[in-house]
Amino acid sequence: MNRKWLTYALGIVAITAFLISLPFVLRSPYWVSILIILGIYTLLVASLRTITLIGVFSLGHVGFMLIGAYSSALLVMRTGLSFWAAFIIAGLVSAAVALLLSYPFLRVKGIYFAILTLLTAETFRLVAWNWKSLTGGNYGLINIPAPNPLTIPGLGIMQFESFNSYYYLTLTVVVLSLFLLYRLEHSKAGFIWRAIREADILTRCVGINIMKFKIINFVVACFFAGVAGALFAHFQRSLSVDYSSTFGTMMSIYLIVYLVVGGPERFAGPILGATVLIIASEFARPLQENQPILLGVITILIVLYMAQGIVGLPNRFQLWYERALKRINRNTTSKTSLGG
Amino acid sequence: MGDALPLLQIRDLNKLFGGLVAVTGLDLDVSEGEILGLIGPNGAGKSTVLNMIGGTILPTRGKIVFNGEDITKLPSYIRAQQGIARVFQQDILFANLTVIENLLVGLHLHLRMGFVGTFLKRYTPVGKEMELASQTLEFTGLAQHFDELAKNLPHGKQRLLGLAIALATQPKLLLLDEPVTGMNAEEMEAILTLVKVVRERRGITSIIVEHNLRAVMSVCDRIAVLNFGGKIAEGSPKEVVGNPAVIEAYLGTEEDAA
Numbered sequence: 001m002n003r004k005w006l007t008y009a010l011g012i013v014a015i016t017a018f019l020i021s022l023p024f025v026l027r028s029p030y031w032v033s034i035l036i037i038l039g040i041y042t043l044l045v046a047s048l049r050t051i052t053l054i055g056v057f058s059l060g061h062v063g064f065m066l067i068g069a070y071s072s073a074l075l076v077m078r079t080g081l082s083f084w085a086a087f088i089i090a091g092l093v094s095a096a097v098a099l100l101l102s103y104p105f106l107r108v109k110g111i112y113f114a115i116l117t118l119l120t121a122e123t124f125r126l127v128a129w130n131w132k133s134l135t136g137g138n139y140g141l142i143n144i145p146a147p148n149p150l151t152i153p154g155l156g157i158m159q160f161e162s163f164n165s166y167y168y169l170t171l172t173v174v175v176l177s178l179f180l181l182y183r184l185e186h187s188k189a190g191f192i193w194r195a196i197r198e199a200d201i202l203t204r205c206v207g208i209n210i211m212k213f214k215i216i217n218f219v220v221a222c223f224f225a226g227v228a229g230a231l232f233a234h235f236q237r238s239l240s241v242d243y244s245s246t247f248g249t250m251m252s253i254y255l256i257v258y259l260v261v262g263g264p265e266r267f268a269g270p271i272l273g274a275t276v277l278i279i280a281s282e283f284a285r286p287l288q289e290n291q292p293i294l295l296g297v298i299t300i301l302i303v304l305y306m307a308q309g310i311v312g313l314p315n316r317f318q319l320w321y322e323r324a325l326k327r328i329n330r331n332t333t334s335k336t337s338l339g340g
Numbered sequence: 341m342g343d344a345l346p347l348l349q350i351r352d353l354n355k356l357f358g359g360l361v362a363v364t365g366l367d368l369d370v371s372e373g374e375i376l377g378l379i380g381p382n383g384a385g386k387s388t389v390l391n392m393i394g395g396t397i398l399p400t401r402g403k404i405v406f407n408g409e410d411i412t413k414l415p416s417y418i419r420a421q422q423g424i425a426r427v428f429q430q431d432i433l434f435a436n437l438t439v440i441e442n443l444l445v446g447l448h449l450h451l452r453m454g455f456v457g458t459f460l461k462r463y464t465p466v467g468k469e470m471e472l473a474s475q476t477l478e479f480t481g482l483a484q485h486f487d488e489l490a491k492n493l494p495h496g497k498q499r500l501l502g503l504a505i506a507l508a509t510q511p512k513l514l515l516l517d518e519p520v521t522g523m524n525a526e527e528m529e530a531i532l533t534l535v536k537v538v539r540e541r542r543g544i545t546s547i548i549v550e551h552n553l554r555a556v557m558s559v560c561d562r563i564a565v566l567n568f569g570g571k572i573a574e575g576s577p578k579e580v581v582g583n584p585a586v587i588e589a590y591l592g593t594e595e596d597a598a
Contacts, residue, residue, distance in 0.1 A: 183462065184459060186462050186463060187459050187463050191444070191445075191463050192445070192448070198434035198437060199432050199433060199435070201428075202432050202434065202505070204416050205394060205416055205417070205426040205428075206505060207418075207509055208417055208448055
């Protein structure tokens with residue numbers, strides 16, 4: 001027991017050290033910027049996965065990211081609010097919109113919920129596109145300020161203009177958010193979410209107000225989508241909402257691809273899926289406009305041959321290992337019986 | 341029974357599905373501790389009545405009073421909190437949870453935790469919770485399966501688990517929708533005995549909708565017969581089988597045969 005705890009602690013220390021040292025190892029602002037985007041998408045996919053725990057699929061998660069991104073950017077630009085307050089408020093605005101929509105939306109399931117959320121996200125995008133006085137319309141928002149410098153006792157003043165410091169900011173926010181999502185999933189509420197996914201009618205008939213638990217789930221997930229949006233806005237320093245932007249339908253589909261490739265059943269799925277596919281698509285840059293083909297091929301192979309996603313790999317290896325052992329054993333026994 | 345107020349009173353209950361009359365003008369009383377059978381040909385409206393008592397369907401007109409309180413318009417989760425538990429006809433279970441976890445969902449009501457307990461603490465059922473769940477498993481004879489996934493149990497055991505989940509909510513009234521369909525004699529006996537035992541030990545009232553007449557006859561104190569959404573007979577099992585209206589509903593009249 002103690003030894004298991006020690007391995008666990010060492011593992012966490014090793015991963016932390018690895019993540020902290022990455023910018024120094026890579027020494028490339030370009031790759032650090034990829035890591036920042038990777039962190040933001042990891043948070044998005046992880047919060048999208050939280051919604052799947054109640055048995056529905058949202059195709060409109062980027063819509064709530066959009067609300068968070070514009071809320072934070074506009075709060076800082078128009079009211080002069082500090083980034084540190086704005087990015088939390090951005091999450092809350094996104095959660096509030098989710099709360100308003102949750103009751104009608106969560107009355108339906110399956111394909112109906114998927115379509116509702118898809119169209120909602122697209123509506124948000126078109127509102128942002130057309131509301132020129134607020135969002136700049138098709139010109140988008142530019143000159144979004146970087147987060148205000150932060151005084152850290154002992155370390156001095158930290159600026160967030162550089163990629164490296166923004167990487168640490170993203171890392172902190174994403175890791176904290178993932179920790180909260182993980183705790184929620186393993187709490188009593190998370191247990192009830194799973195029960196709802198298994199059999200909602202039975203959950204209701206043992207006396208649980210399932211609508212309440214579904215609303216909490218959706219609102220929490222959209223809060224983190226909003227936070228991810230705020231991180232995105234102040235990193236890009238500009239926002240636009242044309243069809244091919246981050247807030248378009250294509251991005252919603254990418255989020256689901258990341259989730260499926262990583263493995264939706266386990267908490268680590270979104271982290272692995274986003275990491276593998278985002279890094280793979282970076283290496284596929286020389287393919288230029290054919291780049292999505294590589295992602296498509298990876299996705300198809302995983303769906304066909306590893307339905308549990310990348311998180312299922314260790315189990316797979318174990319299975320192969322055991323099968324190989326059996327075969328070796330069978331071979332040796334047959335040889336000895338021949339010899340005898 | 342006699343003078344005491346009935347546990348469940350149904351008055352002039354009606355349900356229309358569009359133009360289709362599913363239940364019409366139904367009056368029914370169920371006393372505390374009674375086991376009532378609800379029978380009738382296919383499409384007679386038995387399951388609809390059960391759904392309206394459980395709250396998964398709301399009636400078009402009429403009144404349902406449970407334990408002295410009008411519950412006609414209450415949602416099903418509040419009815420469950422007041423003591424009405426449902427055993428479903430199909431194998432509706434938490435299929436990918438273990439048997440003991442299935443019971444823990446059922447126990448939720450009686451182990452309220454605060455905000456911190458619900459959202460921020462890691463959920464590890466211990467002590468009282470596990471004790472209550474294992475008691476119910478012991479009682480229903482599922483103890484040896486406690487860590488198996490519900491979906492891997494044989495059909496008979498799955499139905500037993502459905503009953504165990506309902507019992508975990510500590511109900512006053514059990515609604516059983518065809519509890520013995522597709523079961524062998526032994527499994528059937530296990531379920532029916534359990535219904536009688538919970539009546540004796542905990543005073544739990546049951547309403548059973550069932551096609552298997554032998555099962556109904558053996559366990560029920562009283563039987564109500566529905567046909568075309570209305571009640572055509574009510575009484576002890578013996579009275580009901582001898583009733584000409586019931587025989588007609590099940591077998592058709594001589595003119596029909598001719």
